[in-house]
Amino acid sequence: MKHPFTPGHEPLFLSPADVTGMVIRQGLPAMLRGMAAYIQEDFLRWNSFDKSARVASHSPGGVIELMPIADAGHYSFKYVNGHPANTAHGLPTVMAFGVLANVATGMPLLLSEMTLTTAIRTAATSAVAALALARPGSRVMALIGNGAQSEFQALAFHHLLGIDELRLFDTDAAATAKLMRNLQASPDAAGLRLRACTGSTQAMQGADIVTTVTADKARAAIVRAGMLGPGTHLNAVGGDCPGKTEIHPDVLAGAKVFVEYEPQSRVEGDVQQMPARFAVTELWQVLAGQAPGRDCAAQITVFDSVGFALEDFSALRYLHDQAMASGVGRRLPLMAQLDDPKDLYRLVRPNGLVPAQPLNHPSLKSGAHPTEMAPA
């Protein structure tokens, strides 16, 4: 009997091990550069996209979000959670996966891990914004919050901006120790001077750029008025949901503030603390030359980053292109394929053949064979 599935339309699947392998083979700096180029390219096509704020489902322990976006050719969405207590159970606070699909047919092209990918695309986006907004020749960066995302931010600014000195601070000294250990052992951080600081004030003093990646699910004021020298660029990554902020409103009031997608940032970003009339500029306008970035060398600029679906679209597009070119990944039988697409019932029509008894949940990592059809 011919099996009623016809192959050829299966999406590519990239596991965490697949993406990890891609990063290690390419090198993280090359991956950051590649993803930054795709993000820049897509931000320049801003008006080609059907955009919406993400859809969040809040619970006492955290949040699960879906982040869809589409242009005329491709549709993508990311599934991402945020559960601060996860680390106590050995799970990451933030986990994610994403799908890139063909708009013309609705068929997924790619299903990929995005836990690691999100950290890379966030750092790449920060670098794209800083290249447009920070003072040229910036060399010293304060990195406040030394958790899971901090190495990616450090290496993005080292390789894409030319930052050669990092001032580190975290309320958890173990986090700073981990970051220093990881960077000191990495050839990718060669030439990057590291200085652990005793407080955020010390870390920010004399910094050209200040990056905040703290994870408190609460109102915080990591950066207060007077802590930033004139001309500083503040890359504020951690304030990213209602009630979660890092920057004191006085800092925002005295700075020029840039956001990704205004309708989402007004709700989720640090600018949620400001009145609706407080002016913000969307980053794409600066990249496209439609709005000025910093107005003078002494101005404080803030990139109030919350993470926008377009960055995931770019990241998935990059992963798909790289995986197709290099042969990484496997095809996943996700969507039913039919000889006659109007005859769905044919899949389950009783016909004297019953599938063999299944194995007991083997992992796809173990290379298990799928259920086979066998005569009854």
Place this chain on the structure above:
Amino acid sequence: MKHPFTPGHEPLFLSPADVTGMVIRQGLPAMLRGMAAYIQEDFLRWNSFDKSARVASHSPGGVIELMPIADAGHYSFKYVNGHPANTAHGLPTVMAFGVLANVATGMPLLLSEMTLTTAIRTAATSAVAALALARPGSRVMALIGNGAQSEFQALAFHHLLGIDELRLFDTDAAATAKLMRNLQASPDAAGLRLRACTGSTQAMQGADIVTTVTADKARAAIVRAGMLGPGTHLNAVGGDCPGKTEIHPDVLAGAKVFVEYEPQSRVEGDVQQMPARFAVTELWQVLAGQAPGRDCAAQITVFDSVGFALEDFSALRYLHDQAMASGVGRRLPLMAQLDDPKDLYRLVRPNGLVPAQPLNHPSLKSGAHPTEMAPA
């Protein structure tokens, strides 16, 4: 070197072949009955759910939608497309997959095909509604629209309602011939009399229940005033997005209309044609005994079904329970697992080991091994 992934938290993956195997082993009638029981149970817990209308991305060729919902324990979403021209390219008009996740951690428990599953859950929902709304003793059903979903509707009403005569009509005679061929060859349709009709008027004459499952992406009036006898229950499945309707407004005006989730149905259902003050009753209220169903034997009742996220939640819950009990499916390495969840960078830290050159996109159906780590 110990690999930095720790297993044990991988979601179960059910391919179309896995779900097909489950249906064939259980029998479609048992699957319809099982899923109907889960749907009924979840509709009775209506107020436990965080509900929202689905998020649609429209394009000239179709639509891609995300349908999220959650209660205190589980979160689910379905990805589903609708592309009428797909059948010309050998692809189904509607394809879907879904995810069931743990609200406490955000970790997915199940990733499953839902192309086949959606047809089963839609028919099960129709049967749940008809059991509450149709006249007891209904035996004759007209089935207008004999495409991919029609066999599932036919068997749901035969096995769950006791329908023993079907009057069939489709503007495409080949669709009716396919439906008759499939049912005549199926032991599941034993005792079900089939009558192909020359028009929808003839098909509806004397029917206790009328089911419409047409797929036009346009305003249509398959059912017009005067076509339905007194006491008929109309199970209207095909009108399910803005601009796509099957029922003439006069039919709705003269009937008692029931919907799944009012905010979504007002936009997508046949009731999109009615003024906002036109009364509708949510099905869960009838099931829970909080609102009457039909008021008298002569009343025409309409279930204006558009498909709601809760039905997919129930279907995924059912699939997960069945798959866990029977050992169907495989574990999919979708989410990065970390020894130290605060140390994401460890995954990609250069360490003298580089992954082996990958294979060239083998299918997971072929039992391919994943990328392995090897010394450089």
